[in-house]
Amino acid sequence: MRYISTRGGVEPISFSQAVMMGLATDGGLLLPEKIPTIDAETLKKWGQLSFQELAVEVMLPFVGEDMTRDELTELVDKSYASFTHKEITPVVGIGDMHILELFHGPTAAFKDVALQFLGNLFEFLLEKSDGHLNILGATSGDTGSAAIYGVRGQKRIDIFILHPHQKVSPIQERQMTTVLDENVHNIAIKGTFDDGQSIVKKLFNDLDFKSEYSLGAVNSINWARILAQVVYYFYAWGRVTDGNPNRRVTFSVPTGNFGDIFAGYIAMRMGLPTDKLVLATNRNDILSRFVNSGVYEAQKVHHTRSPSMDIQISSNFERYLYYLMDEDSSKVKELMDTMSSEGRFEVSEEKQERVRKLFQAQAVGETETLEQIKITYRYSKYILDPHTAVGVKAAEGIPGAICLATAHPAKFGDAVNEAIGVEADPPPSLQGLMDKETRCALLEAESTVIKKFMQDTLAEK
Numbered sequence: 001m002r003y004i005s006t007r008g009g010v011e012p013i014s015f016s017q018a019v020m021m022g023l024a025t026d027g028g029l030l031l032p033e034k035i036p037t038i039d040a041e042t043l044k045k046w047g048q049l050s051f052q053e054l055a056v057e058v059m060l061p062f063v064g065e066d067m068t069r070d071e072l073t074e075l076v077d078k079s080y081a082s083f084t085h086k087e088i089t090p091v092v093g094i095g096d097m098h099i100l101e102l103f104h105g106p107t108a109a110f111k112d113v114a115l116q117f118l119g120n121l122f123e124f125l126l127e128k129s130d131g132h133l134n135i136l137g138a139t140s141g142d143t144g145s146a147a148i149y150g151v152r153g154q155k156r157i158d159i160f161i162l163h164p165h166q167k168v169s170p171i172q173e174r175q176m177t178t179v180l181d182e183n184v185h186n187i188a189i190k191g192t193f194d195d196g197q198s199i200v201k202k203l204f205n206d207l208d209f210k211s212e213y214s215l216g217a218v219n220s221i222n223w224a225r226i227l228a229q230v231v232y233y234f235y236a237w238g239r240v241t242d243g244n245p246n247r248r249v250t251f252s253v254p255t256g257n258f259g260d261i262f263a264g265y266i267a268m269r270m271g272l273p274t275d276k277l278v279l280a281t282n283r284n285d286i287l288s289r290f291v292n293s294g295v296y297e298a299q300k301v302h303h304t305r306s307p308s309m310d311i312q313i314s315s316n317f318e319r320y321l322y323y324l325m326d327e328d329s330s331k332v333k334e335l336m337d338t339m340s341s342e343g344r345f346e347v348s349e350e351k352q353e354r355v356r357k358l359f360q361a362q363a364v365g366e367t368e369t370l371e372q373i374k375i376t377y378r379y380s381k382y383i384l385d386p387h388t389a390v391g392v393k394a395a396e397g398i399p400g401a402i403c404l405a406t407a408h409p410a411k412f413g414d415a416v417n418e419a420i421g422v423e424a425d426p427p428p429s430l431q432g433l434m435d436k437e438t439r440c441a442l443l444e445a446e447s448t449v450i451k452k453f454m455q456d457t458l459a460e461k
């Protein structure tokens with residue numbers, strides 16, 4: 001399997017090269033040259049597999065020659081051994097809906113499904129090339145901890161994660177700073193999340209530093225992250241339909257960066273019988289506005305109770321755009337250029353119809369989110385986290401919908417408490433965090449300071 005860029009400026013590369021490249025060198029995103037498809041017979045078989053068995057079947061054609069079936073199987077088994085539920089991503093019924101629980105990994109959010117796998121995949125590839133990688137990233141909370149847990153203890157990777165000092169939740173801070181492995185370097189910066197992001201950008205643009213230190217990113221745009229997420233769409237379908245290829249399902253996905261829902265789109269293109277993909281956003285509604293009006297235009301970011309979706313520029317959206325433009329990379333480039341110069345673009349009526357044939361979108365406000373947590377708790381005694389509540393609300397009136405639960409409710413206890421006056425019991429991974437030993441450097445929000453810290457830290461090792 002070869003990979004190409006949405007903007008057409010990358011010669012086809014292998015799966016391993018695509019994983020190591022992250023963002024395409026022409027500024028676009030990497031995609032497989034061709035999406036493999038499956039027939040009804042295969043689908044029926046897939047409906048009966050365990051999560052791990054299914055993960056190997058789904059991913060193998062995308063990996064191509066770069067890994068044997070045995071190597072992939074080993075990688076998958078290792079990656080999901082850290083999950084506390086034997087089904088990895090179980091489906092539970094509440095009322096007339098299904099909840100796909102994606103939060104049984106080490107940081108209690110769905111990003112673990114992809115980052116546990118990506119961490120091991122990096123290690124495997126670095127082992128082969130005898131390389132070393134220094135991951136550098138800034139986080140506003142969730143991604144940082146999931147990335148740290150994905151690579152902790154690995155010999156060929158060091159990870160440096162910047163978070164804004166005292167501006168992430170206490171649980172989120174502890175999830176990162178209580179990881180004491182030698183290859184994990186937490187940095188609290190005296191500044192904001194935006195300061196962190198601009199420092200990271202600056203250091204990645206320092207090309208000498210970048211190549212001398214082989215800097216890598218924990219991008220939500222890495223193809224391997226999308227790929228790992230395709231698996232649970234098939235898995236959930238299997239649980240709900242018992243593997244009957246004639247039964248179609250609808251998924252509701254709370255989204256920000258269009259990563260998770262794009263994985264659902266890939267599953268559909270592979271042959272998963274899908275009726276609709278419900279795209280659920282909070283007040284930060286650039287994506288739902290696009291589906292409903294055909295206009296893609298960023299607005300100001302609002303802070304909400306579902307902070308992991310407080311995003312206005314949706315980095316994975318370009319991948320979908322590539323398919324909407326019938327795989328014409330010059331058209332994608334034109335639209336993205338228009339976006340940079342004018343801050344917006346619009347697609348034709350015909351394209352809009354195509355978008356709405358598959359996607360149904362809704363922006364869910366703060367009051368509605370809390371109300372949904374309350375209603376679900378009242379009727380089903382099931383506690384939704386605020387991100388999941390956004391998706392459940394958007395799936396209202398679609399019986400049998402499969403709603404993706406992206407975080408454990410104990411991770412967002414304040415919002416849950418506000419809605420129903422009680423908090424969810426924390427899973428083992430969130431227990432005792434406040435009493436554990438921590439390690440974290442507190443530094444000025446200056447790129448020169450961060451660069452020196454990284455150089456000194458790596459020199460000492």
Ligand SMILES: *Cc1c(COP(=O)(O)O)cnc(C)c1O
Nearest residue numbers: 255256257258259260308406407
């Ligand atoms: C990251 C995140 C999302 C959004 O996922 P995307 O792939 O960016 O659409 C939703 N919920 C939670 C809890 C998250 O951490």
